[in-house]
Amino acid sequence: MARYAQVQGSVALITLTNPPVNALSAAVRLGITEAVTRALRDPKVKSVVICGENGVFCGGADIREFAKPMTGPPLVPMISAIEEGDKPVVAAIEGVAFGGGLELALGCHYRIAHSKARVGLPEVTLGLLPAAGGTQRLPRLIGLAPALELITTGRHVTAQEALKLGIVDKVTDQSAQDLAIQFAQEVIGQPLLPRKLSTQLTPCPPDVDTILDEAMARVKQRARGAMAPVACVQAVRAAVNLPYQAGMQKEQELMAFLFRSSQARALQYCFFAQRAVGKWSLSSGAHSGNSKPRPVTKAAVIGLGTMGRGITVALVKAGLSVVAVETNKKQLEMGKQMVSAMLKHDAQKMNAVPRLDLLHYTTDLSELKNTDLIIEAVFEDMALKKEVFKKLSSVCKPDAVLCTNTSGLDVDELASVTKRPELVVGMHFFAPAHVMKLLEVVRGSRSSPEVMATAMHLGKRLGKVSVVVGNCSGFVGNRMLRPYLDQANFLLEEGATPELVDGALEEFGFPMGVFKVSDLSGLDVGWRIRKEAGLTGPNVDPKDPLRRRQGRRYSPLPDLVCEQGRLGQKSGRGWYLYDKPGGRVATPDPDIHKLLEDYRVRHGIRPRQIGSQEVLERCLFALINEGFRVLEDGMAMGPEGIDMIYVFGYGWPRHRGGPMFYAAMVGLPRVLERLEYYQQVHPDVPHLQPSSLLRRLVVNGSPPLDKWRDFLQRPHSQL
Numbered sequence: 001m002a003r004y005a006q007v008q009g010s011v012a013l014i015t016l017t018n019p020p021v022n023a024l025s026a027a028v029r030l031g032i033t034e035a036v037t038r039a040l041r042d043p044k045v046k047s048v049v050i051c052g053e054n055g056v057f058c059g060g061a062d063i064r065e066f067a068k069p070m071t072g073p074p075l076v077p078m079i080s081a082i083e084e085g086d087k088p089v090v091a092a093i094e095g096v097a098f099g100g101g102l103e104l105a106l107g108c109h110y111r112i113a114h115s116k117a118r119v120g121l122p123e124v125t126l127g128l129l130p131a132a133g134g135t136q137r138l139p140r141l142i143g144l145a146p147a148l149e150l151i152t153t154g155r156h157v158t159a160q161e162a163l164k165l166g167i168v169d170k171v172t173d174q175s176a177q178d179l180a181i182q183f184a185q186e187v188i189g190q191p192l193l194p195r196k197l198s199t200q201l202t203p204c205p206p207d208v209d210t211i212l213d214e215a216m217a218r219v220k221q222r223a224r225g226a227m228a229p230v231a232c233v234q235a236v237r238a239a240v241n242l243p244y245q246a247g248m249q250k251e252q253e254l255m256a257f258l259f260r261s262s263q264a265r266a267l268q269y270c271f272f273a274q275r276a277v278g279k280w281s282l283s284s285g286a287h288s289g290n291s292k293p294r295p296v297t298k299a300a301v302i303g304l305g306t307m308g309r310g311i312t313v314a315l316v317k318a319g320l321s322v323v324a325v326e327t328n329k330k331q332l333e334m335g336k337q338m339v340s341a342m343l344k345h346d347a348q349k350m351n352a353v354p355r356l357d358l359l360h361y362t363t364d365l366s367e368l369k370n371t372d373l374i375i376e377a378v379f380e381d382m383a384l385k386k387e388v389f390k391k392l393s394s395v396c397k398p399d400a401v402l403c404t405n406t407s408g409l410d411v412d413e414l415a416s417v418t419k420r421p422e423l424v425v426g427m428h429f430f431a432p433a434h435v436m437k438l439l440e441v442v443r444g445s446r447s448s449p450e451v452m453a454t455a456m457h458l459g460k461r462l463g464k465v466s467v468v469v470g471n472c473s474g475f476v477g478n479r480m481l482r483p484y485l486d487q488a489n490f491l492l493e494e495g496a497t498p499e500l501v502d503g504a505l506e507e508f509g510f511p512m513g514v515f516k517v518s519d520l521s522g523l524d525v526g527w528r529i530r531k532e533a534g535l536t537g538p539n540v541d542p543k544d545p546l547r548r549r550q551g552r553r554y555s556p557l558p559d560l561v562c563e564q565g566r567l568g569q570k571s572g573r574g575w576y577l578y579d580k581p582g583g584r585v586a587t588p589d590p591d592i593h594k595l596l597e598d599y600r601v602r603h604g605i606r607p608r609q610i611g612s613q614e615v616l617e618r619c620l621f622a623l624i625n626e627g628f629r630v631l632e633d634g635m636a637m638g639p640e641g642i643d644m645i646y647v648f649g650y651g652w653p654r655h656r657g658g659p660m661f662y663a664a665m666v667g668l669p670r671v672l673e674r675l676e677y678y679q680q681v682h683p684d685v686p687h688l689q690p691s692s693l694l695r696r697l698v699v700n701g702s703p704p705l706d707k708w709r710d711f712l713q714r715p716h717s718q719l
């Protein structure tokens with residue numbers, strides 16, 4: 001797993017050979033250890049170059065090995081042996097040097113990078129810290145503040161930035177390996193001690209304690225309960241306060257603690273789940289490996305509202321030529337100004353030129369005849385969308401793919417009005433569409449594999465995490481959100497306040513609680529949908545009592561709030577009070593407390609004390625329960641898809657792995673027992689009846705998440 005060769009007479013060339021990313025598996029570590037020992041012992045070898053096969057230096061420790069017992073030589077002594085040796089060792093970095101890969105390079109005496117290479121210590125994103133000396137060597141090399149930033153965020157840096165920071169010594173546009181071999185010969189005989197980072201002191205500015213304290217405060221505020229960033233700061237503090245060996249000891253202790261944590265398991269699960277969802281498959285046998293995407297060079301977006309503008313920006317940023325369509329000149333001009341401003345703002349941040357030349361604006365649908373793919377992003381109204389699809393079907397070229405950006409409408413119904421239902425697919429973007437990473441790709445019953453491949457491939461080009469979902473009301477994300485929102489409303493009826501519910505959810509790790517998110521999105525959105533569904537407003541069945549609708553319990557609280565003109569942040573008042581319309585800072589509102597108290601009195605509800613545990617169990621377990629129903633109905637490929645939808649689209653804390661992973665961590669028997677308990681206490685509250693899949697899994701001994709598919713009653717899929 002490491003190839004050894006002697007080149008240019010006196011240079012030992014050690015090549016890591018573990019495709020695709022040369023991860024430091026046990027076999028690779030053994031290979032490096034043996035090769036380094038051989039090079040250091042061979043009197044004919046005067047210097048050493050370490051590189052990676054296939055243009056990749058090293059993607060770090062082999063994450064797949066973390067779940068297994070440790071075998072093979074450990075990394076720390078392997079890297080120390082390189083540094084302590086008496087022959088200069090040069091790392092030739094092409095592709096990436098991440099995590100243990102960069103730590104290996106930091107143990108070398110010199111580092112040469114290709115101009116396209118990237119380096120970084122992303123361990124924190126896996127719930128770990130750089131534990132092969134990274135927390136001790138990097139601060140010694142580049143100083144405290146930049147090392148803290150890189151280690152606590154896991155940010156990757158380009159070769160150019162790495163050169164500026166002093167992480168690498170040279171950058172080349174040619175072969176890094178060739179330059180490293182040449183360089184390795186030039187440095188023979190030069191003093192090595194100054195190049196051995198473990199022998200150096202961390203350069204310390206006078207305000208070192210302030211820097212460390214501020215970094216700790218920053219990560220605590222950002223981490224939302226994640227432990228790894230905090231441990232990273234503690235480890236770097238040791239690089240300042242302790243000698244190297246004691247610092248290494250501290251690094252190992254902190255790593256041992258993190259390594260066993262459920263957070264590390266959750267984050268590593270997310271790493272693999274994110275990659276797994278890209279490998280989609282359909283019940284027909286078609287899958288990502290055997291379905292070719294159609295080429296898309298020219299796309300169109302219909303409707304330049306909030307979603308359409310974001311989608312247009314995302315497409316242009318991915319280098320596609322885009323035709324943007326609006327119904328009239330005024331709307332078009334408004335949309336154009338907004339899109340241009342967004343693109344300019346983005347380009348400015350990246351020091352680039354905005355690609356306004358890729359855009360063409362029109363009010364004339366006939367200008368779409370040469371586009372390969374069209375994304376309809378008009379108002380969420382079935383009749384309107386059908387009208388647009390009918391027109392598209394007649395003006396677009398026969399093989400153009402028609403996508404709808406709907407957040408829950410029936411894709412089949414839309415497809416049925418076109419002459420090409422097999423070329424229709426849902427692409428559910430999340431607002432703001434040029435920022436949010438999630439894309440639900442909705443398979444209609446007639447969407448062809450080729451069209452699924454095209455939508456998934458486009459998602460990838462846009463930098464999205466794209467997840468294939470089935471065509472059911474709300475698809476996966478919004479379908480599961482409904483029970484979550486409902487429980488939050490019922491909790492208000494029973495005695496909670498918006499700030500109590502939000503506080504518990506934020507403590508759990510959501511960036512914002514459910515009521516703050518509703519205020520941000522605008523309360524009128526849901527109000528309009530409920531009116532259309534006959535749950536409130538003039539279409540309500542007069543026979544329905546106030547707290548029942550369509551045969552089940554209903555909380556009219558959100559409607560009452562809207563009726564008072566409280567529409568959320570935009571009106572300065574919603575579930576919270578804001579300093580001004582459009583204000584962002586939410587403060588608890590005594591008027592809302594009064595509204596809740598009056599409501600309870602009116603309906604004879606005696607408020608009770610509600611704790612965070614109940615908030616979490618009611619809201620999250622109801623959401624998870626719906627997740628099991630989604631699986632049972634064959635609307636998702638597996639729990640990994642559901643989890644990635646929640647992590648990337650709904651702010652589910654990544655260090656808790658997503659709702660289905662969380663359920664497995666809590667224990668399925670516990671989830672079942674609590675749902676049964678709440679259902680017994682609140683028999684008329686919907687969504688608390690445990691799903692049959694959850695029951696079946698518990699009866700069968702709660703198998704691990706990757707075995708859940710085996711327990712689907714009808715091993716069918718709507719995908």
Ligand SMILES: CCC[C@H](O)CC(=O)SCCNC(=O)CCNC(=O)[C@H](O)C(C)(C)COP(=O)([O-])OP(=O)([O-])OC[C@H]1O[C@@H](n2cnc3c(N)ncnc32)[C@H](O)[C@@H]1OP(=O)([O-])[O-]
Pocket residue numbers: 020021023059060061062063064075096098099100101103122123126128129130131132134272275276
């Ligand atoms: C003592 C502790 C020391 C140390 O401090 C700890 C660490 O180093 S922690 C590690 C710190 N390092 C990191 O966190 C880096 C994690 N890796 C990455 O960031 C990206 O994978 C990389 C940029 C390298 C390539 O991106 P790309 O070109 O878009 O390609 P891709 O992403 O699709 O991956 C291709 C395939 O390789 C697989 N695989 C990848 N890396 C690893 C790994 N380390 N291991 C195992 N497997 C790995 C990946 O699953 C996929 O497999 P499959 O079966 O084909 O789905």
